[in-house]
Amino acid sequence: MIEVNSISFRYFGNWVLQDISFEVGKGEFIGLIGPNGSGKTTLLKILYRLLIPQEGDVLYEFVPLKKMNRRDIAKKIAVVAQEAYPLFPFRVIEVVLTGRSPYLGHLMFEREGDLEIAKKAMEWTEIRSISERSIDELSGGERKRVFIARALAQEPEVILLDEPTANLDIHHQIEFLDLILSLNRERGLTIIMASHDLNLASEFCDRLILLQKGRIYKMGSPAEVITIT
């Protein structure tokens, strides 16, 4: 469903990504792995068009991403990036409801149906009980779940995760990835996760893409990728 065709990208000077091509099928759980600075985050940002590559293009269901408008992208692709919480303390339910914004017109308030979707998203992520709490009172693990719930409220087909397990202890990392895995297996969500944790990624992902200095170094099943490294 996602096709990346030989993209290259640079901010100003050197190429950060060079000649990257791969495909992602519906329902896959992909791990983008590699050391810091290998271009994982940049690649993720290109996948939801925060950045536009100088060369090559990204197709989403055969449509070039650059031809889609922002709101349409937001209905298909949700992102859980590293720590981005609101400046002023919103409640959990309010944060989750912002996931509905691609579906709402300018002056609209969330309707009953939107609230239902948000409630379901909070059930799947097991945060119903803290829905009235303020986002700044939560632990790191809880906050991660809130942003997953917000992403689910977008009703996307793909969720992009950028180092989702950073700042979590090993117990919470596994708990969190179990949640992601269940969303992938039970709800058919396509997951693309950037991570520098080779062990965790190989445990949970169907396929790994190993980046090194902005190029794809190796791609394949965890077993294939791990043995070569």
Add this chain to the structure above:
Amino acid sequence: MKILTLKKVLLISALLGVLLILVVFVSITMGSVRVKPLHSISILFQSLLGLKGAGTETEKAIILSLRFPRALLAGLVGAGLSVSGAVFQALLRNPLADPYILGVSSGAAVGAIVAILMGLSTLSFGLPLASFIGAFLTILVVFYFGRQDGKIHPNTLLLAGVITSSFLSALIMFFISISQKEELRTIIFWLMGDFSFSNYQAVGMIFPYILLAFLVFYFHARQFNLILSGEESALQLGVDVERLKLFSYLFASLITAASVSVCGLIGFVGLIIPHSVRLIFGPDHRLLLPSSALVGASFLIASDTLGRTLLAPVELPVGVITAAFGGPFFIYLLRTRKVVKTL
């Protein structure tokens, strides 16, 4: 599970609207010349309805040409500064942001001082026009230097604003040091905020700006909620961030320019009103923007009324009152509730 509904926004706005009307009434009944409260209100109503009747000519003049336009102007400026403050805080993701943070105020001040020194302040439009031009030119300069490859970076814009502002402050100091005694008083009063020149022309002049900017902001209220979590986060939820930033900064600067041009620099309102309203009604801009406008209007009318009555017949600059009363109240809110994330 309670979520924000249109009904709630309308209800709270209506209540705050009633409060605003009460404040206007109280304001027109108070002053150094005593006019009985009910009498003043009936004078106002009868003239609004086009009737003749109650009140002597002097009373009518006091209520209709002095106090009422003054209350209207203070209300508009209070609403404008509060809304612009709320928008700057969201866009810059900075709780310390206020309407003057990009240096618009310094530009307005230079314009006003030049007008005063050239003797233009005696013309009815001289002072506001000059300060509006000063503010507008400042906006152009700050945006010219604050943009990089067609994009607005909050920190670059902020720096451009601060630098421009400190350069203009130097000009202000220079002008003050060469000015004469009489001019000096006018300048100082302008710098501290002064509604004593209020008239309906000024009201008519800034009303369109403030109304237009408010409508544009309200149309994007939900997008401001999203940008509080950062630009990338807003963008991935479908917001055209660059467009939103461009016109929001421009409109927020414009209403600040319009506001300061008619009454000088009134500090504090644009900072504490949005925060106070957030503490009471929550941070959702769909409620925050209208509530800030109404509370800001009431607060500034009340402050100005106190300013002209506390030591009557001497008038205190309204900025003294906003800081003296707003400060402690804000500290109280700050200590009892949470303002910003404590992460």
